[in-house]
Amino acid sequence: MQKAMLAAVLVCGALLMGCGKGGHETWPEKWDEEATSYFNEHVLPLRSLPGKIYHYQVTKYQSGNAEFFANSLYIDGKLVLNDLPNAAHKVGGVSAGQLEGVHIFFSSEEGYKVTSKYELPESLHEMLMKNQSGFFRDYL
Numbered sequence: 001m002q003k004a005m006l007a008a009v010l011v012c013g014a015l016l017m018g019c020g021k022g023g024h025e026t027w028p029e030k031w032d033e034e035a036t037s038y039f040n041e042h043v044l045p046l047r048s049l050p051g052k053i054y055h056y057q058v059t060k061y062q063s064g065n066a067e068f069f070a071n072s073l074y075i076d077g078k079l080v081l082n083d084l085p086n087a088a089h090k091v092g093g094v095s096a097g098q099l100e101g102v103h104i105f106f107s108s109e110e111g112y113k114v115t116s117k118y119e120l121p122e123s124l125h126e127m128l129m130k131n132q133s134g135f136f137r138d139y140l
Contacts, residue, residue, distance in 0.1 A: 025074050026057060028103045028115040038121035039104070039112035043128075046106050046139040051076035054106040056128075056135060058091075058099040069096040073135050081134050092127035094119060099127070 046054055055074040060067060061084070071091055073081040087097030101117035102124065116124055128136040 024059065024070070024072065025055065025077060025079070026059060028101070030115065031103075031105075031113040032115045032121075035114035035116055035121040035124065036112060039114050039125065043112060043125055044140050045108065045111070046136075049075065049106070049108075049139045051078075052107055053077070054104075054139065056102070056104040058096070058102040060097075060100045067097070069100055071096070071099070071131075071135065081132075083132070083135075092129070092131035094123060094127045104128070 053074075053076050055077075057070075057072050057074070059070045059072065061070055062068075067087050068084045069087065069091075071083040071085070072079060083091070085091055085096040087095065089096045091099060098118045099116075101115070102119065103113075103115045104124065105113040114121065114124065119127070131137075
């Protein structure tokens, strides 16, 4: 039990510190047309982005019996912010486990591209606005 907890702490620490420098960035197989359309019609563009490509993703990690959902922000492929809540933790008012598989992409050339397994586009937008400002609001 203690070994599993130590392993979970070490994995979480490495991810929070950004070890791998973007090596954990993944991309969805396809984008959700409805969610993409909603974001391009209702969400302000990211005008203060310190780069060309914004990519917010939520990835599930498991260590022993513990599950964590890495909320990761990449700008131009570089990890700039990472948070590792457990499934029950709220991220912008949404349970972290419900955000598994979320990808939100933005570039000034292509606009938004969005995909989600479980959440509607409206709730994703609301979550971004309520989440830590460094994940989204700082770039509006």
